[in-house]
Amino acid sequence: MLTKTSRCAINIEQLNNGGLMSNHGMSRTRTYRTWTNMKTRCLNKNHKHYSYYGGRGISICEQWLIFENFYKDMGERPEGMTLDRIDSDGNYCKENCRWATRSEQVLNRSQPKIYKNKSSKYRGVYYSESINMWVALLCYDKKNKKIGRFKKEILAAIAYNNYVVFNGYPEKANDFNVLIK
DSSP: OOOHHHHHHHHHHHHHTTOGGGGSSOTTSHHHHHHHHHHHHHHOTTSTTGGGTGGGTOOBOGGGGSHHHHHHHHOSOOTTOEEEESSTTSOBSGGGEEEEOHHHHHHTSOOOOOOGGGBOSSTTEEEETTTTEEEEEEEETTEEEEEEEESSHHHHHHHHHHHHHHTTOSSOOOOTTSOOO
């Protein structure tokens, strides 16, 4: 019986030698590139985005280290969709992943660390030093709804207003004639 370590070593060796994974015929597909990118972000400490994935503890379930298992669970990557973790702080596994549009993914990002030392004069707008941007955020019914990130404070305030008004939230929109503190 193989141990977990030796089995992974064999899979990586087979992969490197063109063995196990070369038979599926999908190495040039969007789905395969998505799978390899997922693995690289989580496992390669030299990858530029490792700190946002593997570096903060995001891992891949053991089954998904083999492409065929990933493909069996997720299927072909639909046009215009990307791999999304439902819980952005959770791991890559069947229960926590879906195909999503870019706009769906943007709303599902980890909450940026918001600092109070650069408060906004607008309701629902906060400055995040970690991303050097203004964040529009609706706090409603004990939940935070991330509206977007903006270079300018006023754009975040306009986005907040539009979101509140067009989605029928009872929250007050910003009155640009009277600024709040």
